[in-house]
Amino acid sequence: MVAAINTAGVVRLKVDTLVNAAAAAERVGDRQTAFTLYREALFFDPDHVEAIAGMGRLRFKPPAQPMLDEMRQRATRRACEVTIEVRNPCNYRCFYCVAEGHNNIPVQRMDLAKIEAIYQTVTEEVVVTALECGGGEPTVHPQFPELVRLASKYGVVSFPSNNSQDPKRWLPEETATRLMVRSSLHPEAEAKIERYVANARYLLDRGVKFTSLFIAHPTRVASIPRYRTLFAEAGIPFSPIPFIGEHEGKSYPHAHTDAEREIIGLEDGVRHWTHQIQPATNRIRNFRGIPCVAGHRSLYIAKDGTLRRCLYDGRPLQQRAAQSEPCRVKHCGCGLLLDKLNMVEDIEFYNTWAGMAGIEQMPADWMQDAAARKGHASIQDALAEEHAAMYEALMEAYGKNQGQA
Ligand code: SF4
Ligand code: SF4
Structure with a gap:
């Protein structure tokens, strides 16, 4: 030994x-x-x-990135993303839940004073807080109103919710215009659809940005037209998103018929670059050694107030990193936060949240012309192509194409 x-x-x-x-x-x-x-x-x-x-x-051989080079030159202001760990159970049991087995975690209290001390080190113009809720419904956490008050003092706050709880109980009204509720209409909510609609309307009427997703599991596709009408009449956004997985031996969303694809709206509109490149960038998620903005421009705060880089790197940090540093873990399940391939430094990201926070946005009207000049149908197509090329260049340079996935 x-x-x-x-x-x-x-x-x-x-x-x-x-x-x-x-x-x-x-x-x-x-x-x-x-x-x-x-x-x-x-x-x-x-x-x-x-x-x-x-x-x-x-x-590393940098691929040509004319749009992104121009964007980086023009981006004079900065955003910082803060993710906070929130842990408590979910009050639903959806049959397609990917967090099954992790959606019954008991309430774990957060150290709000320590969390606030970290916010005080953030100096970027725009601060975007995302709540990382595992498999829990955050609005049932007893400290939720306090957490929302705290995080919204520093910027905007975005979180997922099943929209089952009466917002009069959890919404501090003065924070409403700084909140984005990323809600989903789940099967148990369908049985109480009036309550779902009433909660959504209450939030929208107070200025909360509310999005409503609908997982288009093959067994639920037929309900989509009815909900589209109901939600349109109530003035509530409604967006079906494809179910990704197996059902009765078929692999979805590929197995949908043309008629189902049309109902779901699978081919509708311009897709954001992050969605366009997803199939390719999910191929390899071992980013160990590749510089990443996590810990620098994207911070993860555990419920006890410990600062970390991200959900997947459990090491505590004494302080924020002054610059991007190599990833130290072997599997990244976060979004793309690589130094050379991330959303946090996009003008579009900045402007979206700056608009919600009432902060001046950066000029972005040049982007459509620039994309067209470079032969792209949309800004998103241009960004998708350049980001996908960067992903390939990084995987090649850092040896990830050699069976390290
Ligand atoms: S609401 Fe979300 S977390 Fe809760 S069971 Fe349904 S899918 Fe899972
Ligand atoms: S796991 Fe992902 S987000 Fe975390 S440091 Fe590595 S690459 Fe960055």
Whole structure:
């Protein structure tokens, strides 16, 4: 046992020495020596974060990104995303719930004073708080009104909800215009549709931004036209989204008939770039070693007030990182937060939340012309193409196309 530990320790020391020497060679521009030393380090420890990062830097070939280059030049103001962990049970049991088994977690109290201390370090013009609720319904958490008051002092707040709870109980009215409720109409709510509609109307009437999604499971598609009419009459947004999964031996959404696709609206409208590139960017989610804005422009605050990079990296941070740093975990289930491929630095992201927070937006009228000049039908198509090219370039440079997914 002692011998094994010693051998592991010697290897670690050797790899660290190689990586330090490689970094020194890189700093003085000796790329060949750096390459050789990083490669040797990776031979002994293929998971070494700094070695993967160094090798990636050397191999990275930036794809052409005319739209994004222009956007980065023009983006003079900044946004910071803050995600807060909220844990409590869900009062529903949807048959398609992906959080099944995790939707009955007892209420866990949050340390709001510690959470606020982290907000006080955020200096960006726009602060967007997202509540990360696991499989729970956040509006049933006893500290929810207090949390919303706190987070909305610093910016806008967005959270998922099944819209089952009377908003008179949980909504601090003075925060309403800074809230986005990402609601879904679930099967149990369908049985009490009047209550769902009344809760939605109450929120909308007070200035809450309210979106209503409907999971288009094959067994639910036929109800969509009825709900479209009902929601349109009540002035409530309603958006079916495809169910992704298996049902009766068929794989959805591919198995939908043309008529079902039309009912769901699968081909409608311009899709946001993040949705367009999803099939490709879900292919590999091992971003270990690739620089990521998590911990820098995107912060995760655990319920006890501990600052972390993200949900998937459990290490506590003493303070925010001054810049993007290499990812240290082997699987990323977050959105895309990579330094060279993220939404937080988009003008569109900034403007959406700045508009809600009543903060001046950045000029964006140049984007449509720029996309057309570059031969794209829409801004989203242009961004999707450039971001997809960046994803491929990163996976190639950081060795993720070699069976590390
Ligand atoms: S409301 Fe959401 S979290 Fe709750 S059971 Fe349904 S799908 Fe799961
Ligand atoms: S967000 Fe994803 S890529 Fe970034 S540190 Fe967390 S797990 Fe890694």
